[in-house]
Amino acid sequence: MYTHQKNYISAGAPAGKATGALIMLHGRGGSAADILGLAGELKNVNEFAVYAPQASKNSWYPHSFMAPDASNQPALNSALEVIGKVVEEILAAGIPAERIFFLGFSQGACLTLEYIARNAMRYGGAVAFTGGLIGEELNKSNYRGSFAGTPVLITTGDPDPHVPLARVEASVQQLQEQNANVKLQVYKGRPHTILRDELKLADEWVFGAQPPVL
Template sequence: MHQEPLRTAGQPLPTAAKALIMLHGRGASAQDILSLAAHLRVPDFALLAPQATQSTWYPYSFLAPPPQNEPWLTDALAAVGRTVAAAQAAGISPENTYFLGFSQGACLTLEYVARHATRYGGVVAFTGGLIGDQLYPEQYSGDFAGTPIFIGTSDPDMHVPAERVRASTTLLTNLGAHVTEKIYPNMGHTITQEEITLANSLVFG
């Protein structure tokens, strides 16, 4: 599963200065998330978006016990890893590699980077948190070394509880990330212009 061809946009990967890995939400597509780049300060970036099989990275809620979402979750993380490897093969360093996801893609984004913490260019999670019925700190290692991470979400949100966002912020901070968390009252399950503005200034600026 999750073996569909990588979708790309922006600068050609062999000549790009930076890479942005973009992860779509449940029921959406790589093309959907790539379209968001028109609103981001990423003119010199290669844009890389893997496509989930049947538009779903894993079948159940991100709050389900992890074994319930296997083997899809492991395969989803491997798809992100292959995308990172493609950027590295083109000579783009981790410091010039960025991540962005929305909803299920935001959860997958945070889960991947927390399991492979290092100094990345930056991370944007629009409505997401770390995956599991609880947090499992033993799964996470490395040092973000000040990587800027922006997490924006609504309270309430139909899929992502604010308390999981807060717990994720704490764990990512403990791994050395510089996390900016914004929880908006009654925002809805969406991406707002204010979130895009913050992502541009905090991560892509």
């Protein structure tokens, strides 16, 4: 089994001058450089500081996101800790939680949803391109806090070879119970990829959203 270190590549504006921060999580077999490349397709993150953590062995956890929890440990908890450390670094740089955004694809989308549900608060927003909450069954005791209306976009294909629609829908319900403003977009027959339409929707609906009045 394996664990992760806080190892990321960054792009965009310096944290001290950025209007927000975006944490991007790659999928299984992908890389930080791969997912970071998507930032160039999102016009509304041009003034953000962008962070793309790199998983050990290019995988955040070894088995399916719906495998028994123990089979994905200690990698899963280690991956969640890495995200937490990046969030702490962003906060220390002076960017508040309500201007921190998340984006993940596939395994990275699952990890994105799992992290924010376990640490719910008013974030800038989150995008999960084909993912759901992690576990053989959803353990509601893991999820705490209120999103206070944080916009969360979840997109998926139907059917998808890795992510059942039923789990996506259960994840939407859980996030809504934590007061997230969730938008689910299902693409019939879409392969396991990210469509340009999904990027456009994320750019407009999440990254183009007006910041909250605090």
